[in-house]
Amino acid sequence: MALTPLRVGVFGGAFDPPHNAHLALVQSALAQLDLAELRIFPTGQAWHKARPLSAAADRLAMARLAFEGIEGAVVDTREIERPGPTYTLDTLRELQRAHPGVQLVLIVGADQARSLPRWHGYEAILATAIISVADRALPTGSSGPFDPGTLAPLPSGARFEQLQIQPMDISATDIRARAARGEDLDGLVPAAVARYIDRHHLYRPA
Numbered sequence: 105m106a107l108t109p110l111r112v113g114v115f116g117g118a119f120d121p122p123h124n125a126h127l128a129l130v131q132s133a134l135a136q137l138d139l140a141e142l143r144i145f146p147t148g149q150a151w152h153k154a155r156p157l158s159a160a161a162d163r164l165a166m167a168r169l170a171f172e173g174i175e176g177a178v179v180d181t182r183e184i185e186r187p188g189p190t191y192t193l194d195t196l197r198e199l200q201r202a203h204p205g206v207q208l209v210l211i212v213g214a215d216q217a218r219s220l221p222r223w224h225g226y227e228a229i230l231a232t233a234i235i236s237v238a239d240r241a242l243p244t245g246s247s248g249p250f251d252p253g254t255l256a257p258l259p260s261g262a263r264f265e266q267l268q269i270q271p272m273d274i275s276a277t278d279i280r281a282r283a284a285r286g287e288d289l290d291g292l293v294p295a296a297v298a299r300y301i302d303r304h305h306l307y308r309p310a
């Protein structure tokens with residue numbers, strides 16, 4: 105009888121800063137996706153983002169404050185430690201080598217799911233991991249469910265799962281702008297992250 109492989113969740117992000125929608129996503133993934141654990145990867149060098157990220161040490165410290173109290177969630181430093189541009193495929197391959205036989209479940213918001221064909225090694229990623237997609241509220245207020253059929257090309261054998269979360273109109277971009285104006289971040293980031301941003305004067309104009 106074939107044993108069902110253990111499922112390990114993979115959730116990456118700039119986390120500049122981590123916010124309450126990230127937290128909801130992590131909690132929903134652990135509740136819904138039958139994961140042995142969920143590994144969270146602050147990005148090293150985000151080749152796909154135009155703006156430079158905040159220091160890795162700050163993003164890592166905030167990710168630890170945001171996620172490490174959650175049972176089953178583990179903050180993983182390997183993308184920050186790996187030199188060169190951060191490619192998710194490298195992370196998936198490293199995890200496969202370290203934990204042969206596990207089923208990797210890559211968790212993304214709908215915006216990132218739609219951009220998957222532009223990711224490095226797109227077809228290999230879809231051959232390696234199940235993609236679990238959380239809907240993301242669009243800034244206009246509309247929230248379109250992600251449809252894998254709209255991905256072109258869609259490799260045969262690609263597997264998708266939907267992750268149910270309450271759509272939350274929260275983005276790190278908006279939080280950085282609010283912090284720059286000296287506004288309160290209550291309800292947008294965990295309290296410990298808000299204190300870290302304040303103490304380290306993150307996102308303030310120079």
Ligand SMILES: Nc1ncnc2c1ncn2[C@@H]1O[C@H](COP(=O)(O)OP(=O)(O)OP(=O)(O)O)[C@@H](O)[C@H]1O
Pocket residue numbers: 116117118119120125126129211212213214215216238239240241272273274275276277278
């Ligand atoms: N409000 C949200 N709802 C659903 N998914 C989200 C939300 N915010 C971020 N995500 C997902 O979390 C992952 C990491 O996101 P990231 O750290 O880039 O946050 P962000 O808010 O999108 O940041 P930025 O505004 O700086 O681009 C991505 O897969 C993204 O789709």
Ligand SMILES: O=C(O)c1ccc[n+]([C@@H]2O[C@H](COP(=O)([O-])O)[C@@H](O)[C@H]2O)c1
Pocket residue numbers: 115116117118119145147150152153190191192193216222223224225
């Ligand atoms: O590997 C890639 O080519 C790739 C392209 C775009 C995004 N990603 C990953 O997707 C995750 C979410 O990206 P972002 O921009 O929302 O922080 C993060 O872990 C990125 O490293 C990865």
